[in-house]
Amino acid sequence: MSASVLELPDYRELAPEVAARFDKISERPVILEVRNLNKVFESAEGPRQALKELSFEVRRREFVTVIGPSGCGKSTLIRMLAGLDEQSSGQILLDGREVSGPGPDRGMVFQGYTLFPWLTVKKNVMFGLEIGGHSEAVAESEALQWIEMVGLGSFANAYPNQLSGGMKQRVAIARALANKPRILIMDEPFGALDAQTRCQMQSHLIQIWRQVDVTILFITHDLEEACYLSDRIMVLGSNPGHLMEFIRNPVPRPRSDEQCLSPVFLSVKKKAGGVDPPGPILEPGATAEDSHDPGGG
Amino acid sequence: MKPTRDWLGLRRELPEGRRNVLVVFSFALPLMLWCLVSYVPWIWHPMVRIADPGEVSYFQKEMLIEKKVFAAENRTMREAGLRQAQGSPANPIFLPAPHKVAQALITAFQTPPRLPNEPWLHESLLHSISIIFWGFALSSIIGLPLGILCGTFRAASRLTEPFIEFFRYLPAPAFGALCVAMMGIHDAPKIAIIFIGTFFQQVLVIANTVRKNDPALLEAAQTLGASRRQLIFRVIIPGSITDIYNDMRILLGWAWTYLIVAELIGATSGITYFINQQGRYRNYENVYAAIMMIGVIGLATDLALAWLGNNLFPWKRQGQKSLWETALDYIRPDYVK
Incomplete structure (x- = not known):
């Protein structure tokens, strides 16, 4: 990497108000705790370790992003947190209780659109509530509030195929939040959206997060997205997937689009992107991000 | 993709007008050929x-x-x-002119049967329809749940599908003699033939359709807290219902192809009996009329089902469609069945 034209501050230096914020967060209870998590896949060529000794904790109302190249075990981690796959060893604790199998206490938003195409927006959001035993009337009124919150009030009776990609993801967020999950786990939720929509969705997500008491674990391969959204950035390395660094994001909140160009933002972005030695395979979206030099820009 | 005015555009749709002209011609050309052979004295006429x-x-x-x-x-x-x-x-008697057949389409319904115990044409048709209905209904009552079961549970699939896979290669008419021995010579063995012809395909086709259901939806429902039972009734079944519906339409078409063989088994009945009798009387225009009636009934049923499906499953709809618009869609080759 060429020498930076711009003198970037150290990403570890926290402004006093940011440091105070992290102090406050560290006093909050731990929502999600992962201890010595390992995942080994049995393949034809023998066992392959996807995740190695991963440990971290996420505190209440914290916004944590997970970033890393392909093969770093992001998806594996997500599937184990969701309860869709089982870990080989280690523990996943939610509110101190071990997680087993999928459940409504962890709200999921996937990259692929997973709205039920046969249900209207309203019915999609009502799905988890009805399954959770709420009466139809209660489920409906709660669902409508969530739909209002994500700004789709006028689309309550539309079917998913009438919505744009960004709208679908808003509904998916509403559907996950309606269950009042302890943590919202988002697996590259905006990865399939165009750049403009993605920006809108990011600020929209921050708005929701500020209004709702929810902890968010957000997987992405977009450095800018990670820097813009999160309190802390978990950087994973690949082969096998392991924790490389937990960056405390020094960019003060509330954040604006202009901050994406501030030196402190760029220093985090550079750090988050730079700690990774170039992996053997990069995700298609990640290559473009990695190619432009954050220091030189 | 925008329609192209190029008649030979590769996999390109044609403008509305040209499309409709071709649709008309696809029926008009065979009819014109038939007219040519029938009305121009120096063509064929042996x-x-x-x-x-x-x-x-x-x-x-x-x-x-x-x-x-x-x-x-x-x-x-x-x-x-x-x-x-x-x-x-x-022309020979077995090739009546179009106008004769057109007349027969009306007169065949108005002509009383020659023998006192023979059915009228409409009675024959109704009888055939009832055979198809019962054969298909019985097959669906068992085949539909079984297919969904096989598509949902590997255990059910491994237990039943290998045998069904084998059995579906046995031609249904081969069971004619057995069916007559077991069920007599009237409607029961005919319904059984339609059943045999439909059932085994039905289970396999529906099981496959259910298996094609997007697993991501299942996982999404799981993370929302759905139990196994809720997954089946709230995700798997509604998620494949539209494809199952279309499968059923295609299967119903297959059931019709077994009709003539089925009606020949035991005491010949229904439209087959009518066709055979009219053939014997050398009323070939009635034979053509009867065969066309089968085609018309089959097509009309399928069209009605397509239209009904469009109304049953609003999330698949691109907009409200009249029966006529459904019909136009239907005869376009890009129509997704």
Whole structure:
């Protein structure tokens, strides 16, 4: 990497108000705790370790992003947190209780659109509530509030195929939040959206997060997205997937689009992107991000 | 993709007008060919219809005689100085002209049966429809749940599908004799043939359709807290219902193809009986009319089901469609069945 034209501050230096914020967060209870998590896949060529000794904790109302190249075990981690796959060893604790199998206490938003195409927006959001035993009337009124919150009030009776990609993801967020999950786990939720929509969705997500008491674990391969959204950035390395660094994001909140160009933002972005030695395979979206030099820009 | 005015655009849609012209032609061309053969005397017409038998002893008015024989007889008459027969070129009796068949489409329904215990045409058709209905309904009552079960649970699939896979290669009509022995000669064995012809395919097709259901939806529902039972009734079934519906439409079409064989088993009945009898009486225009009726009923049923499906599953709809618009969609090749 060429020498930076711009003198970037150290990403570890926290402004006093940011440091105070992290102090406050560290006093909050731990929502999600992962201890010595390992995942080994049995393949034809023998066992392959996807995740190695991963440990971290996420505190209440914290916004944590997970970033890393392909093969770093992001998806594996997500599937184990969701309860869709089982870990080989280690523990996943939610509110101190071990997680087993999928459940409504962890709200999921996937990259692929997973709205039920046969249900209207309203019915999609009502799905988890009805399954959770709420009466139809209660489920409906709660669902409508969530739909209002994500700004789709006028689309309550539309079917998913009438919505744009960004709208679908808003509904998916509403559907996950309606269950009042302890943590919202988002697996590259905006990865399939165009750049403009993605920006809108990011600020929209921050708005929701500020209004709702929810902890968010957000997987992405977009450095800018990670820097813009999160309190802390978990950087994973690949082969096998392991924790490389937990960056405390020094960019003060509330954040604006202009901050994406501030030196402190760029220093985090550079750090988050730079700690990774170039992996053997990069995700298609990640290559473009990695190619432009954050220091030189 | 925008329609192209190029008639030979590769996999490109044509403009509305051209598309409709082609649709009309796809029916009009065979009809024109038929008209040509029927109404233009110098095309084919291998027979002569006798208008005046002359003094040929065995000729009668309206009789159809091969051209060669007609010419030979007339030569004999001429040489003997007798009066020659007169006639006009005609087609064999098994190829009636379009207008005759068109007439027959009406008169066949109005003509009382020749024998007192014979059914009218509409009764024959209704009987055939009831055979199809019961065969298909019985097959679906078992096949639909079984197919969904096989598509949902590997255990059910491994237990039943290998045998069904084997059984579906056995041609349904081969069971005719057995069905008659077990169920008598009336409707039961015919329904059984339709059942055998439909059921095994149905289970496999529906199981496959259910298996194609997007697993991501299942996982999403799981993370929302759905139990196994809720996954089946709230995700798997609604998620594949539209494809199952379309499968059922195609399967119903297959059931019709077994109809004629089924009706020949035991005591011939229904439209098959009508066709056979009319063939025996050499009323071939009625035979054509009856065959066309099968096609019309099949197509009309499928169209009605397509239209119904469009109304049953609003999330698949691109907009409200009339029956006529459904029909137009239907005859376009890009129509997704």
